[in-house]
Structure formats: structure tokens, C-alpha cells
Amino acid sequence: MPSFDVIVIGAGVNGLACASHLARQSRRVLLLEAGQPGGGMALAHLVPGLDPRVAQGMDLARHGLTFHPALATTVLHPEGRHRTVSAGHCDGPDTAAYAALHRRLTAFARVLTPFRQMTPPRLTAAGSEWGRLARLGLGIRALGKTEFRELLRMILINVADVAEDELSDDLVRGLLAFDATLGSWLGPRSPNSLILLLNRLSMGASPLLPKGGLPALAGAMTRAALSCGVTIREDARVAQVVVEADRASGVTLTTGEHLYAPLIVSAISPKTTLLSLVGPRHLDAGFTTRLSHVRSRGGAAKLHLTLRTLPDFRGADLRSRLVIAPSVTAVEAAFNPVKYGEVPDAPVMEIVLPSAHDPGPPVLSAIVQFAPHSPKAGLDTARAQMLANTLRQLETCAPGLGALTTGARLLMPQDIEAEFGMVGGNWHHGELSVEQMLFLRPLQEAAQYQTPLPGLWLAGAGSHPGGGITGAAGWNAAERIVKERA
Amino acid sequence: MTDLTHYRTPLLATPFHARTEARNVLYRWGAWAGYRTALCFGDPAMEHTAIRNAASVYDLCPMVKYRIQGPDAAAYLNRLTIRDAAKLPVGSVHYTVWCDDRGRVLDDGTLFRHAADRYMLCCQERHLPWLLDSAAGYEVAVFEVTEEVAALSLQGPCSATVLAAAGFDVAGLRPFRMATFAFDGADLTISRTGFTGDLGYELWMAPAQALPFWDHLMAAGAPWGIRPIGTDALNLARIEAGFVITNMDFIPADQAVREDRSRSPFELALDWMIDWDKGHFTGRRALKLEKDCDTSKWALIGLDIPGNVSAEGSILYHSRRHEAGHITAAAWSPATKRSIAIAQVQRRHMAGRDLWVEIYALRELQYVKLMLPVTVTDRPFFNPARKRATPPGVF
Numbered sequence: 001m002p003s004f005d006v007i008v009i010g011a012g013v014n015g016l017a018c019a020s021h022l023a024r025q026s027r028r029v030l031l032l033e034a035g036q037p038g039g040g041m042a043l044a045h046l047v048p049g050l051d052p053r054v055a056q057g058m059d060l061a062r063h064g065l066t067f068h069p070a071l072a073t074t075v076l077h078p079e080g081r082h083r084t085v086s087a088g089h090c091d092g093p094d095t096a097a098y099a100a101l102h103r104r105l106t107a108f109a110r111v112l113t114p115f116r117q118m119t120p121p122r123l124t125a126a127g128s129e130w131g132r133l134a135r136l137g138l139g140i141r142a143l144g145k146t147e148f149r150e151l152l153r154m155i156l157i158n159v160a161d162v163a164e165d166e167l168s169d170d171l172v173r174g175l176l177a178f179d180a181t182l183g184s185w186l187g188p189r190s191p192n193s194l195i196l197l198l199n200r201l202s203m204g205a206s207p208l209l210p211k212g213g214l215p216a217l218a219g220a221m222t223r224a225a226l227s228c229g230v231t232i233r234e235d236a237r238v239a240q241v242v243v244e245a246d247r248a249s250g251v252t253l254t255t256g257e258h259l260y261a262p263l264i265v266s267a268i269s270p271k272t273t274l275l276s277l278v279g280p281r282h283l284d285a286g287f288t289t290r291l292s293h294v295r296s297r298g299g300a301a302k303l304h305l306t307l308r309t310l311p312d313f314r315g316a317d318l319r320s321r322l323v324i325a326p327s328v329t330a331v332e333a334a335f336n337p338v339k340y341g342e343v344p345d346a347p348v349m350e351i352v353l354p355s356a357h358d359p360g361p362p363v364l365s366a367i368v369q370f371a372p373h374s375p376k377a378g379l380d381t382a383r384a385q386m387l388a389n390t391l392r393q394l395e396t397c398a399p400g401l402g403a404l405t406t407g408a409r410l411l412m413p414q415d416i417e418a419e420f421g422m423v424g425g426n427w428h429h430g431e432l433s434v435e436q437m438l439f440l441r442p443l444q445e446a447a448q449y450q451t452p453l454p455g456l457w458l459a460g461a462g463s464h465p466g467g468g469i470t471g472a473a474g475w476n477a478a479e480r481i482v483k484e485r486a
Numbered sequence: 487m488t489d490l491t492h493y494r495t496p497l498l499a500t501p502f503h504a505r506t507e508a509r510n511v512l513y514r515w516g517a518w519a520g521y522r523t524a525l526c527f528g529d530p531a532m533e534h535t536a537i538r539n540a541a542s543v544y545d546l547c548p549m550v551k552y553r554i555q556g557p558d559a560a561a562y563l564n565r566l567t568i569r570d571a572a573k574l575p576v577g578s579v580h581y582t583v584w585c586d587d588r589g590r591v592l593d594d595g596t597l598f599r600h601a602a603d604r605y606m607l608c609c610q611e612r613h614l615p616w617l618l619d620s621a622a623g624y625e626v627a628v629f630e631v632t633e634e635v636a637a638l639s640l641q642g643p644c645s646a647t648v649l650a651a652a653g654f655d656v657a658g659l660r661p662f663r664m665a666t667f668a669f670d671g672a673d674l675t676i677s678r679t680g681f682t683g684d685l686g687y688e689l690w691m692a693p694a695q696a697l698p699f700w701d702h703l704m705a706a707g708a709p710w711g712i713r714p715i716g717t718d719a720l721n722l723a724r725i726e727a728g729f730v731i732t733n734m735d736f737i738p739a740d741q742a743v744r745e746d747r748s749r750s751p752f753e754l755a756l757d758w759m760i761d762w763d764k765g766h767f768t769g770r771r772a773l774k775l776e777k778d779c780d781t782s783k784w785a786l787i788g789l790d791i792p793g794n795v796s797a798e799g800s801i802l803y804h805s806r807r808h809e810a811g812h813i814t815a816a817a818w819s820p821a822t823k824r825s826i827a828i829a830q831v832q833r834r835h836m837a838g839r840d841l842w843v844e845i846y847a848l849r850e851l852q853y854v855k856l857m858l859p860v861t862v863t864d865r866p867f868f869n870p871a872r873k874r875a876t877p878p879g880v881f
Contacts, residue, residue, distance in 0.1 A: 246766060246770075246771070275623075279623055280565070280622055280623035280624070281561070281565060281623065281765070281766060282766050283766070284586075284587035284768040284769060284770075284771070285565070285566070285586075285587070285616065285619055285620040285622075285768040286586055286587040286619075286768065287587055288619070288622060288623070289619040289622065292622065445587075452771060454771075
């Protein structure tokens with residue numbers, strides 16, 4: 001039995017990134033994955049923007065990762081009067097207004113980007129990188145007086161207000177509202193929803209599609225990790241973190257096998273890690289209670305359709321990202337019912353047709369919002385209803401799609417939780433919202449990736465800066481571990 | 487919605503109220519945890535004398551009580567409190583403390599182990615939300631039972647004799663042990679515990695037994711001068727015993743508004759209870775760090791003060807000039823014939839070198855300012871052998 005310096009739990013994008021970075025620092029790393037490495041990435045169909053440190057540090061290009069050209073977005077109109085939006089440009093009446101707004105939001109996002117690539121500061125004097133923070137603060141101030149004031153005015157505002165203040169075209173407004181709330185449990189009129197759009201923009205202006213799809217990204221990251229010297233074990237589900245003398249000292253697998261290492265890093269959900277794998281007995285009561293209160297509601301469903309041929313979305317470019325979000329109100333109206341555990345009549349969605357890019361059987365992948373994470377009517381009824389409403393929306397935009405469909409699979413948030421272990425079916429392993437960001441993510445006591453249990457660290461999307469197929473949390477955690485000589 | 491009328495509801499009466507009200511000549515009542523409680527029945531000196539020289543009865547009903555029950559009760563209490571509750575034998579009681587995550591004291595109390603899987607926790611403040619939160623992950627149920635248990639404290643050198651006269655043989659009962667007796671067709675639990683630092687017992691019963699038991703006890707104790715006492719006399723006795731009271735000698739961490747007001751067990755001289763070997767408990771990591779890095783800021787000490795003027799509420803000074811701490815409880819102690827005090831001081835002054843107290847003594851509408859040197863002294867201030875003797879002496 002080889003011995004390891006570090007055991008990393010969960011071979012998702014963050015687990016792979018963290019394990020690779022640590023292995024590059026000459027640590028012997030064992031990466032344990034309950035299913036297949038990168039399996040959870042199958043939930044996504046686009047990459048908002050891989051952290052450049054991960055892409056370069058793992059040399060993913062050498063391991064076969066290439067991307068299609070950045071995708072434009074088509075906001076679908078039921079009668080075919082679509083809008084095309086890409087990199088600051090949109091057609092229609094809002095061309096100038098959108099360009100100005102995009103420029104401003106992108107500038108805001110740019111000064112916020114460096115925060116994604118660092119351990120969140122502590123509010124106490126010790127342990128923060130004050131010099132770096134000061135530089136970042138100066139960077140924000142360098143926006144100039146007017147833009148700095150605008151940033152302060154807008155940073156906690158809701159996206160609906162911004163869209164309605166700055167734009168006039170319902171479709172472009174709807175897109176803004178949709179992009180801000182994608183993967184969250186917020187409607188466009190919920191307070192603080194704009195910051196999620198800024199967060200998205202700080203990952204990259206346009207979403208990317210790897211050649212070969214997300215499985216190709218998973219494959220490249222796995223190969224890269226192996227080449228760094230990481231040992232990966234598939235189908236190895238951790239049942240328990242072993243605690244000895246007030247220190248995490250190993251893990252027990254569901255098979256009963258014990259594995260030991262002086263450092264345990266969990267890239268799965270903080271709630272699962274601490275409340276289930278460690279258990280309240282090894283943690284303080286206040287911490288445990290606050291952790292159980294960390295909100296982790298998923299509002300997104302994943303749709304997968306197999307088709308006979310590619311459909312026609314009334315002339316829309318099938319190589320673009322297709323969005324059904326006809327207005328801010330439509331997005332808000334799709335959010336309202338989930339608050340009461342109900343299914344929206346007219347869900348909004350993001351559609352990707354991978355077979356328009358890569359050769360392969362025609363399929364349609366969509367992220368459909370909003371789906372109730374705890375449906376009142378029960379999971380099966382809600383799933384059937386959600387699927388019917390989604391297909392009806394799709395049929396309106398692509399008449400005849402139903403006849404082309406040979407198979408449909410919809411994963412509700414509860415299905416996502418059951419299949420991928422994300423608490424509440426939330427992609428980010430804990431909702432991404434202002435009060436659960438930065439040094440409050442997942443909780444103040446664990447925001448610097450180190451948990452209160454000595455020897456146990458967090459490296460997943462539940463930590464700063466959240467999820468979204470970037471690997472930033474895993475990389476940040478690894479950097480912190482190296483810096484703290486843990 | 488429930489009609490919220492608590493702010494219009496007068497303080498509740500305890501199950502003994504019909505008797506205590508009849509005896510309360512001064513009609514001096516105070517509020518304790520939502521109940522009316524007698525501050526003094528007639529003569530505070532006579533009431534204190536009953537505690538130290540005869541037998542005294544104090545109505546304990548308002549004390550907050552929780553029942554903790556279930557297969558994980560011991561493990562739960564070990565995570566909650568700083569002492570090892572698993573080591574507490576069935577039929578025994580210990581004093582304990584629990585802390586928040588930062589190792590700051592939330593409250594102190596007495597823990598009674600009625601069965602392997604059943605405990606009762608008695609304390610000053612209410613903690614149900616914290617106790618329930620702490621129960622997550624444990625097979626344990628926590629109930630507030632304050633209203634379900636009526637209790638009297640019988641304290642004083644004659645208390646064992648009075649109990650014997652009342653038909654309860656407690657001669658074999660050692661300190662911090664309890665036993666169950668029959669009274670009036672129901673169970674009555676007697677524990678050798680108390681808050682006076684003297685020989686004494688606490689008597690736990692169903693509220694329905696309260697009045698018959700009171701009458702029975704008063705009749706049996708009459709030859710020994712048994713008398714009901716109020717909180718004023720009890721407070722004097724507890725100062726002599728050197729005990730601390732939550733919200734009088736320290737502020738519980740969950741109520742402290744000012745960041746620097748909460749205290750750790752080290753700062754309250756309660757660290758002797760911490761069991762480092764029993765496994766994790768809430769606050770352990772913070773306390774370990776406090777111990778290892780020696781970061782305690784305060785100390786709780788006992789003081790001997792010259793003269794006979796109580797130093798209640800006074801400020802302590804180092805070399806007469808620099809503030810060093812404050813008195814949290816003080817009295818002229820009739821039992822020890824000296825002026826004593828409990829104080830919180832900055833830790834560097836815990837040895838008491840060059841420590842002074844500034845007392846404002848009110849004498850016929852005029853304050854007289856005294857600056858007196860203080861001496862650190864052991865607690866308890868009053869510690870009679872009869873407190874521990876088993877069988878108890880016959881007085």
C-alpha cells in the first residue's frame with residue numbers, strides 16, 4: 001500500500017486542479033472519486049471560463065484540450081425576430097446602449113477578477129495578504145471617480161433594475177436577467193443579482209465549448225493530473241473522514257477500506273464533508289448549526305434530448321448558444337413558482353446543440369430554469385410537468401422539434417443531488433449570493449480553505465470563488481496549502 | 487398567530503407561592519426567570535443565621551431545568567459541556583460549564599444523572615435553542631422541564647437532622663449524590679447539593695406535592711428553627727461560599743453586547759473542570775489555543791478587604807492609580823467576620839500585588855471615599871468541615 005501526503009476527495013474540476021497543483025509541488029497525492037473523474041462536469045454543457053492558472057498550470061492544451069471559437073448568443077424570439085449578442089455587440093435597437101453597458105460591466109468585472117484568484121481575506125489583522133489587497137483596492141479606484149461611484153452604486157443592485165435602466169429591447173434585457181441568475185436561486189429582481197453577472201463576466205465574456213464537449217475537458221484534466229503524478233482511484237466513495245487526536249488523519253471508504261494521509265482535502269460539498277463525513281461530534285455546535293444553515297438550493301434542471309436530425313429554431317444559428325428568455329418579467333415569472341415548490345409554466349433556458357459543432361448523433365442539451373428543489377407535488381410529478389412545460393417552450397421556438405425527438409431526460413435538482421452529490425442540486429455546492437461569497441464562503445471559519453478540524457481542507461465550489469467549471473477554488477486551496485506549509 | 491401577552495402577564499407564582507406569600511412579612515419580591523421570588527421574608531440577618539446555624543428553606547422552582555434523554559445523552563453532554571459527563575455515575579451530580587465556539591462561557595449549572603441515558607441540567611439562563619442546535623447528529627431529546635419540577639433547597643447544619651425528623655434517612659448520602667424517597671404516594675428526589683457552601687440538600691418533586699411537602703417539612707423542622715429565606719440571604723451565603731452567578735459575576739457570551747465582556751473558563755477560574763482527554767467539545771480548539779498561547783486576559787479572584795464596609799460595585803486599582811478590575815460580588819461576611827469580595831481583574835494583577843479598592847461608603851446621605859489595600863485569598867471564604875462529613879453531624 002503506497003502512502004500519500006494528501007488525500008483529495010472528489011475528482012471534479014476543482015479536485016483535479018487542486019490535486020495536480022499539489023502533486024506539482026512534489027506531494028504524493030491520492031485523488032478519490034466516487035464515480036468517474038470529471039463525471040460531474042457532464043452537468044454542464046459550456047465552460048464560462050477556465051481559470052487561466054489551471055489551464056496553464058496543468059498544461060491542458062498539451063493534454064488535448066482545444067476549444068471551439070467563442071460562442072455567440074442568440075436570444076430566441078417566438079416569431080423568429082431573434083437577437084444575436086456577442087462580445088459586447090448586439091443587433092437591434094440597443095446596439096449602442098448594450099455596448100456601453102457591456103463596456104462598463106466588463107470594466108467592473110476586470111477589477112474584480114483578481115479576487116477570484118486569491119484566498120479570501122480575513123477581517124482580522126493576521127493571515128491576510130494586505131499588500132495584495134491594497135493593490136487590488138487601488139486597481140478598483142483606478143476606474144476613475146465616476147466609474148468607481150457607479151461600481152459602488154451597482155455592485156449590490158438587482159439585475160432587473162440595471163437592464164431596465166440601460167436597455168430598451170426586451171430580448172436583450174431578458175438575456176441579461178437570464179445570465180445573471182443562471183445556476184442561482186435568485187430571480188432578476190432579487191437583491192444583489194447583478195453581482196452574479198459580474199462574477200460570470202469575470203470568468204470570461206463568452207462561454208466556451210471544448211472540442212469534444214465537456215467529457216473532453218474531463219479527459220484532458222484527468223490525463224494532466226496523472227502526468228503530474230496524481231494517483232486517481234475511481235469508484236472509491238468516501239464514507240467517513242477519520243479523526244484521531246483532534247486531527248483528520250485519513251478516510252474510510254464505503255467498502256470499509258481505510259486510507260491514511262496527514263492532509264485531507266475535500267473538493268466535494270462543504271456540508272457533506274463536514275456534517276456527514278466528519279460529523280458534528282468533531283465540530284463546535286455553533287459552527288455546525290451555521291453550516292447546516294448555509295443555503296444550497298438548486299434552481300436549474302438539465303435537459304438532454306436525442307434527436308433524429310438537428311432542429312430549426314426559426315433560422316437561428318445552431319452553433320450559437322440559444323437562450324429562451326423573452327424578457328426580464330419572463331425570467332422573474334419563471335422564478336416565482338419555485339419559491340413555493342411549484343413548476344413554472346414557461347421556463348427559461350440555455351440551449352446548446354453540440355452536434356452542430358462536433359460530429360456525432362444529433363442531441364440537444366439545455367439548462368432549464370427554474371426547477372423547484374423540493375417540489376410540493378413530489379419529484380416524479382414535478383419532473384413530468386417540468387419536462388412537458390420545457391418541451392412546449394422549445395416547440396414554440398422550434399416548431400416540429402417534438403416530432404424529431406427520440407428520447408428525453410430531465411434531471412431535476414433532486415436528481416442532480418442524487419446523481420452527483422451536490423447538496424440541494426445546487427451547482428455551486430452552496431448558493432452563490434452576496435452573503436455566501438468571499439470570506440463568508442462557505443462560512444467565515446472555513447473561508448481560507450482550512451476547516452476548524454486540523455488537517456482537513458476544502459477545495460470545492462462551496463468555497464471561494466464558487467463553481468462554474470473554472471477550477472479556481474481548487475487551485476486557490478492548493479496555493480493556500482502550499483503557502484501555509486500544511 | 488399565538489396571542490403574545492407575556493408583557494402584560496404578571497410574574498408567575500411558583501408551586502410554593504401560597505406558603506411563601508403567607509410568610510413574606512415584608513412582601514419583598516423579585517423577578518427570577520419570569521417568576522416571583524422572595525427577596526427577604528422578614529429579617530435578613532435571621533435568614534442568614536438559619537443557613538449557617540439551623541435550617542433554611544429556599545424556593546428553587548424558577549431555576550431553569552432541562553431533561554436530556556436518549557442513548558447518546560452522555561456523548562451529547564460531553565460535546566456540550568467542558569467536563570466529562572460520561573464519567574458522572576448514575577445517581578450523582580456535578581457542577582459544569584458550557585461554552586460557545588470561541589470557548590466563551592455561556593452558563594454554568596449542575597448536571598444530575600438520573601439514569602445511564604437520562605440527565606437533568608439546571609442553570610440560571612435559558613438555553614433551549616443552543617441545547618437543541620447542539621443535539622444535531624445525536625440520538626437525544628432535550629426538554630425544558632422547569633415547570634414540571636418543583637424544588638426546595640434545604641440548607642444549614644441541621645438540615646440532615648430535619649430530613650430525618652421528616653422521615654427521610656439521608657445519613658448515607660455523600661456530597662453530590664442523590665437518592666429517591668417516597669412522599670405522599672409519589673417519588674421525591676433528594677440530592678446533597680446546594681448553593682450555600684454548607685451542609686444542605688435540594689429536594690425535587692412534582693408540583694402537586696409542593697404544598698403538602700412544604701407543610702410536612704416545616705412541621706418536622708420547627709424544633710430546629712427552620713425558616714424560609716429569601717434571595718438576599720442566599721446571596722450572602724453564596725458569596726461566603728465563593729460561588730459565581732451568571733449575569734452577576736460574568737456575562738454569558740450569548741448575551742454580551744460588548745465584544746470584550748465574554749469570559750473563558752480560564753478567566754473565571756473554572757478551567758479545572760476542562761477535560762482535555764474526553765474528545766471534542768464545543769469551544770475546545772479555542773480553549774486549547776488560549777491555554778497554549780496564554781492569551782487569557784482576565785482572572786476571577788477572591789479578595790479580603792480591611793474594615794467592614796461592603797465593596798459591592800467597586801473598582802480595583804493597581805498602585806492606587808491604574809484601573810485593574812472590578813468587584814462583582816462583595817459583602818461583610820457574618821460567618822467569617824471579614825469583608826470579602828469576588829473580583830474580575832486583568833490577569834497580570836491576579837496575584838494581587840499593590841492592588842487597591844476604591845469604596846464609596848454611603849453614611850447618612852453622604853459618601854465617604856475609602857481607598858483600601860486588598861489581599862487575594864482562597865475561595866471558598868467559608869468552608870466548614872460539616873459540608874463534607876458523611877454521615878453528617880448531628881446538630
